[in-house]
Amino acid sequence: MENSKKISRENLFATVLLMIVVIVGISVAYAALSSTLRVSTESVSSNTLTWNVGFNPGTVNAVSGGSSNAGRVCGAATVTASSVTIADTTLSKPEDSCTYALTVKNTGSIDATLHTITPAAPTSTSCTNSGASMVCGNITYKLTTDSAGTTLLTTGGTLAKTNGTSTIYMVVKYTGTDVSETEQSQENGGFTLIYNQK
Numbered sequence: 027m028e029n030s031k032k033i034s035r036e037n038l039f040a041t042v043l044l045m046i047v048v049i050v051g052i053s054v055a056y057a058a059l060s061s062t063l064r065v066s067t068e069s070v071s072s073n074t075l076t077w078n079v080g081f082n083p084g085t086v087n088a089v090s091g092g093s094s095n096a097g098r099v100c101g102a103a104t105v106t107a108s109s110v111t112i113a114d115t116t117l118s119k120p121e122d123s124c125t126y127a128l129t130v131k132n133t134g135s136i137d138a139t140l141h142t143i144t145p146a147a148p149t150s151t152s153c154t155n156s157g158a159s160m161v162c163g164n165i166t167y168k169l170t171t172d173s174a175g176t177t178l179l180t181t182g183g184t185l186a187k188t189n190g191t192s193t194i195y196m197v198v199k200y201t202g203t204d205v206s207e208t209e210q211s212q213e214n215g216g217f218t219l220i221y222n223q224k
Contacts, residue, residue, distance in 0.1 A: 079138045079185060079221045080107030082129035088115075089173065091123035091199070100124035103196070110216075115198060117165065123199035125173055130185065130192045130219075137224040138185040143169065148215035157181075158217065164202030167215050170195045184224055 088100035101113025103126045115124055132138050145155035145167070153162035158169040158179040169179040175197040185192055196216075 075136050076134040077136055077138075077223070078134040079130065079132045081105050081110060082131050082191075083107055086110075086126050086128060088112075088124035088126050091125060091175075092117075092119070092121045098122045098124075103128070110196065112196070112198075117198065117200035120200055120202055123175070123197060125175060125198075126196040127173065128194050128196060130194060130221075132185040132187055132190040132221075135187050137187050137190075138221045139224040140179075140181050140183050140185070140219060141222040142218075142220045143179060143181060144218040144220075146214070146216050146218060148212035151212050151215070153215075160215065160217075161201065162212055162215060164200060165212055165215075166197075166199045166201040167217070168195075168197040168199070169217055169219075170197055175199070185221065 086103040097118030145160040147153040
């Protein structure tokens with residue numbers, strides 16, 4: 027019986043030894059068949075995009091409209107990149123108007139689009155408005171795409187990147203029909219334009 031235990035131990039030892047040899051052999055064979063692959067880059071850099079849409083700064087004098095210049099005064103427009111301020115203006119009779127050519131420029135690296143046009147009524151004056159047109163008493167304010175003031179500015183147009191420009195016109199016009207209408211003084215009327223990334 028002792029002999030049989032001895033043989034069993036030897037068989038067990040041989041079996042364990044054989045399993046170790048087989049496992050080592052499989053590992054060596056697996057290592058011999060493996061490959062190492064690398065993916066690398068030489069250089070990666072990001073190009074920062076820029077956003078810069080605004081008015082072309084300076085001073086803009088108005089083109090006067092109407093049958094006569096008597097009594098009409100078109101104040102000069104002071105233009106910064108983000109705002110236009112028109113000095114005191116007087117319209118004395120029906121059809122008198124003052125038109126200002128304003129240049130919007132995109133010097134950024136992203137195409138822009140005109141997203142919204144929001145009228146801002148003058149203080150202490152009620153108005154009816156629709157997009158780029160606002161009628162306040164006997165004065166009409168308009169943003170147009172032509173100097174004649176006939177085609178209203180609309181949203182959705184593209185302002186191309188890298189020095190794309192667009193000329194818009196601010197038109198202030200006496201649209202009353204009777205010179206005997208009550209004199210009005212209106213302050214701070216205008217529009218807010220919002221450009222978005224296209």
